[in-house]
Amino acid sequence: MTGPDRPQGPFQVNQPGHGDEPGQVNDPGWVFDAAAVGDVEETAAAAARARVDQQALWSVAVGLPAVISVLRLWVLAGGDLQTTLLLVANVGSINLVAALIVTATWLLTAALVAVFAVGQLTVAALDEHPEPRPWRLRFARIAAATPTPLKVVVFVFAALTWQTMYLPLLLLGACVALGLPPMRWFGWLAAGAGYLALAGPTLAQAVEQGELVPALLIVAPATLLPFGVATPVATPLAVPYARVGQLLTVALVAAATVPVLEAPVLPLSVLTIAEGDNAQPVSARGWVVEVNDATTALLHERGGVDFVPNATIVSRVLCPDSSQTPRYRLWAYGIHIEDSLLQGIGRNRRPSQALDSSCRSATGRPAALRSSPAGLSG
């Protein structure tokens, strides 16, 4: 914006060599200091950039869920264009958005919690580095600009939607992002005792079963707190810390996006199909895309769509997909540690029936439908 052909703004600045004396405009009634004018231009440019940033942010906020939802349909269809189009034709936009909210809220809140925590830790460097370089200390700027009530809302959503085994990490994040009151040793002791009373039984189970990761998740965040993890990193170290923290956050969020993209949009079903009265029933496992008067369109778990005549369908049951198989046999207050608080409360309120045996039979017999004699094309 300093070249000779740049468009001139309302202020005509006297460039050196252009007027009678350097630093003066031709009209003696209009006297400006060039440096002051530069500041004003900088501020205007920053404001314009902030406006564009905000517009872009809103465009992304609205557009990204839609794009991700369509990408998920693509993944669900096994990358096949015709199947994707069939899904697009039959899956409503509300279903898509609702499915995204159910499966991706945890990721959004996790990303925000990471931004707030890393940002708050590096906020001390903001005073030393006021120049607006786009990515340097970006998280610190966001953390500083976000009002506390908004942060609290994010943490509440996180507490409800994260798997309970990660709640100690959330606690650490909350202490970092929202700050801790100054505590003396007895305060730490009381807090530690309270935490141990709360998490101790699950920790004991984890140790007894030899499960390292849940045990670490319970112990590590709480142990770091008394060492001052919640106080902002000292200024000289804040910039390198921000650089590493921001990079790691982006990498982890990118890695976590993959399972979200792979999460199904439709409920997984097993159909039991019998062609004719004496035929042996076969099982078919997949997602019911469409049901009309004559046929049911089934997208198989291993790809490919079958249009199954409705008259041949004996039964349909809902089944969990393999990604929902838990890794641990650990509970905290009646809630499985891989369930979120919302899931756990729901499960305790309406305990689900045992897994239907058809869900397993179809897994073990993938070729059953394919090898059936007629009527079902693959």
Next chain:
Amino acid sequence: MVGELSTAVRRLTRRQVAAATAAATALLVVAALSGWTLLRRDDGNTVEAYIARSSLAEQRELRIGVFGDEPLLSYRDPAKPDSDRLEDYSGFDIEMARRLGAYLGFRPASVKLAPTQVQNRARDLNEGLVDIVIANYSMTPERELEVDFSGPYLRTMPEVLMRAKDAPPSITFQALGGMAGRICTTGSSTSEAALNRKGIRQVDGVGQAQECVRGLLNGKYDAFVLDEVVLAGFRKSHPQLALVDLVFDQAEYYGIAVANGNAELKTLVDNFLLDSYERGDNGAWHQAWSGTLGQVVRRQQVQPRPVVSVKLRDYNDRRR
């Protein structure tokens, strides 16, 4: 740059260094734990994966070898002697078979029961006539060479069934020796082996336990020696008989048997028993027991802890 940084760090207070170190550690811990969770590969140790890999993968039916003549344990409706359907059988072993079938992905209609005999159990398995045997199969080192056991799923002791009017409260092997020639048990059973070890060789080893009961009732035999859980059922259906405590402290442990070397199916059955054990009163074992043998067996019984080498993960693990 690095020089400036190290100079600046040297000026920090000890508390500031500790806080920065803690923050860096927190970053590492979070990154390591989340990264490991996100990027770890599936270990394949799920019930579904094992079913898909096992001999059951392409089967439409699960064939289970059982006995058919032991009330409350494994009893076939006498009016339907040729039936192989679950609903025509009753007893503890049958209830275990029903629940094992569901665990392995078979609806009750797809579980086919095949009557077997004591001496045929290993042969039926290894010749592929049945997939699994649940038939008071005591786990012994000799039998481990013939079949693979999951379990134990039941602990019992040998006892004696006698006519009520002749029955003492308890009996010793020495007293049993006096009845030589009038003692019945099932052939190839661990009870027969125990009697032989005690020097009592004149024992009728019959094919089916029902023959011993008939012999007791018609006076052919004076004593029927077998495991308590088997005899308790006969005692229940024949009030004129009485259960006599055999002074002997060797317990029998029953296992669920699969063909020798069928590691996937054995692991699946192991995990079925473990799942039942961990669920306690809500487990398959307790439900099967309380509706059948639990009504008559005098000794307090709980499911013995099963031996499991590979723990499988299962969606049902979320439910307790």
